[in-house]
Amino acid sequence: MPELPEVETVRRMLDPRIRSRPLRGAWTFGTPKFEQALHASGTVTQVSRRGKYLLIGLQADRGERDQELVIHLGMTGRLSLAEDRSLVSGPTSSRPHLRASWALDGGESLMFDDARRFGRVAVVDAGDYSALAGLRDLGPEPWDPAFTPASLRHAVVGSRRAVKTLLLGQRVVAGVGNIYADEALWMAAISPRRRGRLSTPAATRLHSAIREVLEAGLEHGGTTLRDYRDLAGDSGEHQLHLACYGRAGLPCRRCGVQLQRYELDGRSTTACPVCQR
DNA sequence: CGATTTCCCTGGCCGC
DNA sequence: TGCGGCCAGGGAAATC
Numbered sequence: 001m002p003e004l005p006e007v008e009t010v011r012r013m014l015d016p017r018i019r020s021r022p023l024r025g026a027w028t029f030g031t032p033k034f035e036q037a038l039h040a041s042g043t044v045t046q047v048s049r050r051g052k053y054l055l056i057g058l059q060a061d062r063g064e065r066d067q068e069l070v071i072h073l074g075m076t077g078r079l080s081l082a083e084d085r086s087l088v089s090g091p092t093s094s095r096p097h098l099r100a101s102w103a104l105d106g107g108e109s110l111m112f113d114d115a116r117r118f119g120r121v122a123v124v125d126a127g128d129y130s131a132l133a134g135l136r137d138l139g140p141e142p143w144d145p146a147f148t149p150a151s152l153r154h155a156v157v158g159s160r161r162a163v164k165t166l167l168l169g170q171r172v173v174a175g176v177g178n179i180y181a182d183e184a185l186w187m188a189a190i191s192p193r194r195r196g197r198l199s200t201p202a203a204t205r206l207h208s209a210i211r212e213v214l215e216a217g218l219e220h221g222g223t224t225l226r227d228y229r230d231l232a233g234d235s236g237e238h239q240l241h242l243a244c245y246g247r248a249g250l251p252c253r254r255c256g257v258q259l260q261r262y263e264l265d266g267r268s269t270t271a272c273p274v275c276q277r
Numbered sequence: 278c279g280a281t282t283t284c285c286c287t288g289g290c291c292g293c
Numbered sequence: 294t295g296c297g298g299c300c301a302g303g304g305a306a307a308t309c
Contacts (some may be wrong), residue, residue, distance in 0.1 A: 134303085
């Protein structure tokens with residue numbers, strides 16, 4: 001489940017590989033989530049990221065407006081580069097879940113495989129995210145000065161929703177998903193179910209914890225539980241460093257009590273019943 | 278309008 | 294071995 005560290009890992013690998021290369025063609029699976037892949041044209045300027053969205057800048061061939069190819073990997077989306085001499089290519093027996101592909105100048109294609117089709121592709125005028133609600137309404141990056149202990153605290157105080165649900169909503173801070181939310185709340189010793197109030201010290205702990213767990217995830221090339229792979233097809237390593245997520249029934253590394261698993265607003269949640277009050 | 282619920286998808290795993 | 298049932302879950306649409 002690609003979250004910020006996984007998407008950023010892919011971005012860092014993809015940018016030098018496709019920067020300055022013209023697109024020569026595209027193929028799409030054809031359902032609404034992927035069909036806009038066909039609209040992409042021009043030359044790649046750079047690959048950037050906002051939250052869990054990859055943004056591939058495209059300089060127009062001539063006269064037309066510059067575009068951005070927006071890719072969200074969803075749950076099982078994978079990007080890879082493959083040798084492919086044909087200008088457009090669809091699924092094969094060895095890649096049954098191809099959803100979109102873009103031929104690059106020089107005989108290589110950028111392939112987007114996504115078994116469960118939770119991912120999506122959009123092409124917009126550069127910088128215009130008005131048609132993409134999720135991206136348009138995205139909160140600050142975790143390292144943006146606009147994301148502060150106070151902004152985090154105000155979000156919790158000003159809402160009736162649980163703190164974990166707010167983190168997953170992408171509007172308080174961008175890029176945190178289920179794994180890193182559980183990790184950050186554990187590190188900060190705050191209950192995922194906390195709602196309506198958050199002390200300033202607790203907000204400060206959580207703010208730091210969010211940055212720390214995302215940095216650690218990035219350092220380890222992301223978390224691979226089952227599906228995530230980087231651009232080269234390799235797994236991440238951060239699953240070896242998780243303190244909370246996936247450890248239900250195992251002892252809390254702080255207090256030794258068994259971590260509990262429960263559902264919170266439809267999301268599987270793991271937390272320590274003692275030190276995350 | 279904000280909050281909550283439902284739906285989208287399929288591979289992998291479990292139990293019989 | 295085969296198979297039905299269930300779970301994973303980000304985001305957007307639908308509904309409350």
